[in-house]
Amino acid sequence: MLAADALPPRFSDWFAARGWAPRAHQLAMVEKGRQGRDALLIAPTGGGKTLAGFLPSLIELSERPPRNTPAGVHTLYVSPLKALAVDIERNLATPIREMGLKVVAESRTGDTGEARKARQRLRPPDILLTTPEQLALFCAWEGAREYFADLSCVIVDEAHAMWLNKRGDLLALGLARLQLFSPKMRRVGLSATVDDPDLVRRWLGHHDKGPPPVGEAMRSVGGGSPPSPQTPPSVDLRSTPPPQGEVLISTDHTVDLVLGSGGAQPIVEVLVSGGKVPWAGHTAEHAMAEVYEIIKASKTALVFVNTRFQAEFAFQELWKLNDDGLAIALHHGSLAAEQRRKVEAAMARGEIRAVVCTSTLDMGIDWGDVDLVIQLAAPKGASRMVQRIGRANHRLDEPSRAILVPASRFEMLECRAAADAILGGHLDGEPARTGALDVLAQHVMGLACSEPFALTDLYDEIRAAGPYADLAWEDFETVVDFVSTGGYALKSYDKFRRIVPGQDGLWRARNAQTVLRHRMNVGTIVTAAMVNVRVGGGKRPMGGRKVGEAEEGFFESMKPGDTFIFAGQVWRFNSLVGTDAFVSPAPDKDPMMPSWGGSKFPLSTYLASRVRAMMHDETEWAALPADVQEWLGYQKLRSIMPTEDELLLETFPHGKRFHLVFYSFEGRLAHTTLAMLLTRRLDRLGIGPLGFVANDYAVNIWSLKSMEDLDLDALFAQDMLGDDLEAWLNESFLMKRAFKACALISGLIERRHPGEEKSGRQVTFSTDLIYDVLRRHQPDHLLLRCARADAATGSLDVARLGDMLARVQGKIRHAALDRVSPFAVPIMLEIGRERAPGDAAGEMILAEAEEDLIAEAMS
């Protein structure tokens, strides 16, 4: 491929004037554009990825002959973040201006003013930058077909963050619709890290002729070996790197893969603060002083944590140490948008030394000055860590630098495994995704609002979207019936249908009011209901300054007078009025709310298996700190060190109770589910289980009677995922929560109604009532199926649990001990920590208990 003639003179001159040479992957993308091929570009941040995505469109637009009629949208750019769409609008302005192109690029998000939106509808910009929710709105608009008739290209940015959830389902459906309006439309995906490119290609692609088999052999063009096509447990991208700008064409995929250069090898270190690793914990509090010194020695550091609570905690701790007055900022999803923008702007100006942040900064706007990424507590997955490391040093040729700070001993093993995986270029495998039916219901209603459809045509259109490629006709019919009449066995709503078939056989929305109601609620995707956190007190608080937003549940258990940390400060909770929580500053108070909420990411399957392997292979121990080596050594001596494919289960008495502890490394969600189900079984066996704790690594169940003589294979039999799970789930709040989300997304209940008056007192009519009634009278209803599927994947990790139960059958190694084992210490210590006592006496009791426990295990 030759650079010189690949670009029109105006473009190559512009590159030259900037002192740049076009990168191979940029030219490859231009070539894809010329050939009219769909393409997924995977390139590290800082590699000119965005420009590579837009270059083909800019060239096409610059070569467009002048015409009299106004053209429609040429290129649609879809970003997961509103802020990113606005940022790209600004970044595109430079090449457009400097090359003197007659191209209009404008953003359109939920924040765009009505006047601009109306103008955009009349005079479409050449390039429209928007979000999946706005695209869903377009799909529900009568003018959509005409508006997108000239559409030539759709660019999906941060594709890795888009595809694996309900938003991705909705976007894939939107793309299928756009393809219908403009058959020549090309799809382009941009991504920094992809766990498995084949799965993203399948999601992004147009499945015209039915579903393609995934993971089939690929043909490589122009030499180089293809990446490994197999999915789990890991995808090896780096061990067989194709040359820079290499293009791989699959015989089965409609989306070509373009790989950018790998960039410099990142430098990843694991910090062992003071040579010691704590027994248990989640906050890495012990290492804070050293983390502070590292921040001081670097230019700009991103300090990643896994939850909002950890972010608040680390921010407080760092400021306690901040004698130098370093500009250390806080950034997470609950902070008010303007506060986040302020931090981002200060970052861009290079005024910030460190930002403590959650996944909100995993992607998005580029900052050149970040030279260090710190991960506090284990990263839980190699792919996420690679993505986070990519945030440092956006100059491609310099290595990114990252420091992992483990908060406990098992985390030490996990961090070591993650660092090895990153250096070896191994990423976590992700499961393939099947499109959610509640999302499909929302989409079908939207299409009916836009224009009439025929059932069979719609079925084909939907199956052209990757996540729905295997949609069964029966499920499709069920969804259409749900959209129309609610899908009830009792056919009493036939006369109130929301969508109706006409005499021409085409389905359309019932009336204008139905359309209006749908448009007001479209795009409602799974975000938890949020309340505004405002400054204000007293009996009749008035709307004061907004500090941020928090999930509905956050304040539900608080009493007025309770204190908590939020946005880096201590607040007193005053009252919850409607959707506003009123608080006042309480700088002198200690926060009473426990500042730890657990990791929201489960440990990846791939890292878990590496940790198991590392424990068994003593040659790997040398890379670990002395106290961790000693700990592993004592475990081998006192209990058993299992092989990689065994499940170690220990039973021992402690105090007046008997414990059963096993180390399955399947993540907190799967472990909690498993513990619930085992507890039910133990109860039936008359063991009298009293309680359990579960973390990412292990489960600890305690009871009144010894569990030493149980038939363990029977206890872990896979049939617990049948009736036991069903029975437990039906009563579980997890199902109710999942049902509420599905009910909102599918349009069964609505968040907003047109012209709804605000009555003084709201009688709450909760989805729990609907759930209970539906469960008793039609347990196989579509939305209960959706909720069950969501709870099984999202909150319970049932699939992973099933894999584990199958794996450990016949491989349970039982160690019947007379006292606590070294491995059991961390999870024994968590027993008291589930509910943080928060007062000095409680802390002392805990500290004493901790000392006794450690002495018992190590003596």
Added chain:
Amino acid sequence: MSSLSFKISDCGGLKIEVFGTRATLRHSGALWLEGARAMVVADLHFEKGSSYAARFGQMLPPYDTRETLDRLERELAALNPATLIFLGDSFHDGAGEDRLPADDRARIAALALGRDLVWAVGNHDADGPRALPGAVVDEAAIGGLAFRHEPLPGAQPGEVAGHLHPAARVTSGRASVRRRCFVTDGTRLVLPAFGAFTGGLNILDAAFAPLFGTPPLAAALGRGRVHAVGWKSLRPD
């Protein structure tokens, strides 16, 4: 509240006296007057689900009426009352009766067999049912008690009403529970809503203030029994 005494009956109900009449507050939400063998339920809101479909095209499960009937029939089987009083808002809207599925209609009609069925009307069903059996009244009286849908402000000794859908919220540590409840000061009584799709209004809401001169007792509906909750334990939503 000082004059108020209560005890838990064998079946988990709360036995009290309302203005001198012995009464049991059942954990189903029904009121049982043993002396008169009368059972009273409030705010059934039959066909609330279908009213959303008819008005907004919002397809809530159409099973709320039969769910409410299931509960009602269980109570009738347990108590076999001579008089059954519906305390208003029995239908969610005036057209609800016309939308009844045939089998649900037959089940409602059967409620009147062998007993007096009294429909006190409420704001949602001001005209009462047209084709279903039973007497349609504005108010009813038994002994010293007056039964009406909407409670009147100020002292109303002997009044038994519904309309407000009372609910109590109680917290303990970080846990919180919100349940439908009866509210009484021993002279008057507000019943919880009985219907399957009826929500609750927190009894700390201002709407309850005009009814009670002294802090009343809340009797929250629990699983299998009623829990007496003092005023101080109540929390706003």
